[in-house]
Amino acid sequence: MASAAQRRIKSISYAKYGYIFILPFFLVYFFFQFWPLINTFVLSFHGNDTNVEEFVGLDNYKTILFETEVDNDILLRKSDKLEGKSAEEKKAMIKAEQDNQALQSQHEFFKKSFGNTLILWFGNFIPQIILSLSLAVWFTDAMLKIPGKGFFKVVMYMPNIITAASVAVLFLSLCSESKYGAFNQILHSVGVVEDIESTASDDFVKFVTGTWEPRIVIMFIQTWMWFGNTMIMLMSGIMGINPSLFEAASIDGATSGQVFRKITLPLLSPIMVYTLVTSMIGGLQMFDIPYLFHKGTGISSINPNVRTVAVFIYERFHTRGTSDFSYGYSGAASVLLFIVTLILGSITFYLNRDKDAIAKKKQRKKLAQQAKIKNKQFGGLSI
């Protein structure tokens, strides 16, 4: 028998405080992130430049994903009928051809930037994971007597906290294609660069304006910045593995290679998948370093061989006051990026799902069903 006072206490509900506490988060989220996300989708179905208001359906997606067919009529007319036309008709024709080329180049730009993103991601992720994993295993190996582990950890993580913009400009200066670039100076002393006093950039190794050289430099910078972070994450994963497993293995005479393959790697797999996916999403967003790794202002000065999807998106909506807003292309590329992220994210969730919990849930369902059947046998009466 509960007294009246007890009953009253029980009836106090604190649920409203739950809503009050989480309200600011949701308000800000919907205003500054969710609505912009929807807005990106909306923009991707609208026009570019001056026709931002115009609804164009899937045209932007078509333009950036597929090649626009070159209008043969226009080319034909241009070649042999240009003579007998009035000035206005000529102008219209030239305009149509220019539009066609512009569309074509959006596709070329996007294709190239997507390829660059993949190349840069692979080139930074593979060395990074090999380096981080080996370092994490060595750092956590209790048998090895290495002095100053704490110091090494701190130093290896350091590049990660330095402003990426500064890192990009620092390497840009070190890679300079002139007598001022440290890398070219070193190559000169080895004999690769012959004339260090030359003023023509052709005489130097093209670390900034070449095709593969800047890519390799950017892969190096990304690895340099991120291997410490990945290493510490993997280390905490390895330290979470029950140490008695390692002890048992070493008593049984397992070599370090066997321990790595049979114990560390299988038990580390959830964290490995997590690292893989966070790094994939991070790689798709790669922006600061590819964007700043060039000299000069304006879109045209960016080396097309290192332009990533994030840079493509940014260039399209960020035009510094000129009228050339290409929100449509930008939005369409963002939505495509979103879909790729979604697919990658679901794969992780699928691989990382708690198998035990799912098995338990199934069992519980089964039991419930059996109970139901039993109940039916008693004429639906619950016992």
Place this chain on the structure above:
Amino acid sequence: MSDMKSVYGQGKDNYMLKIRLKSTILFIWFVILTIICLLPIYVLLINATRSNNDISGGFSLIPGDYFATNFKNMRTLEYAKNAFKPLIGYRNSAIITCSATILTVFFSALTSYGIHVYDFKLKEISYTFILLIMMVPTQVTSAGFVNFMIKIGLQNTYIPLIVPAIAAPAVIFFMRSYLKSSFPLDIVEAARIDGSGEFRTFLTIAIPMMKPAIAVQAIFAFVANWNNFYTPSMILLDGDKMKQTLPMMVQAVQSSDKFTDFGIVYTCIALSIIPIVIAYVLLSKWIVGGVALGGVKE
């Protein structure tokens, strides 16, 4: 018996030798990696103390005596003075970073506490939602974000750089895990019996108990905001130097054709990274420990 002993002893010696050899080789490898990690920063600091001519003369590891001149040139030469204003950059970055960091940790603590302590209908749904939106990359929303901010006239202000910090799903995820492992609900009950209101319980009991988690997340939020180049550069469009953040000023050095004196360029970059490097050296233990905590799932 003695035979056995010697065999055993030999095996042990071999084993110890192997371990020692491996440790030494690894130590050398770690030293090499340390050098690779530090060398670019070291070269940066060295080059900031050398004149343009010295830099063109070759690569050096010995500091020069030109830093004062480089610094003076940076402050007096017209093009450098206009593009790179370190003090204004520090001030602007500090304003944005500090406000954003405080908002992030306070509101994330509030949200995670609300989800952890109270039972309400939408509790599970809202937490799942927060986990889901953690995956959305910033780049995906940015086109719509900029378009929307320009429409409501918030471009060139700090509001879009500071206020969105309230919604930080990853920080909430971390703090919820922390609360789960170290905040028993009995404490809230006890506080209620003693007559403490809900907000007072949060401010005077929960926040002090969450200090370790708040400290780690505050450091990370601070570093992320301080280094952020992407968001400020898409919101601050009018090129007003008095409003720009430090990474944007670094970009000004990169994009200007006038910066031909490499001594000045290196001095500018060095000034842009020195505060964060000092902060890292002071807080490194916490930072490395924080990354490790973030790596542990659940």
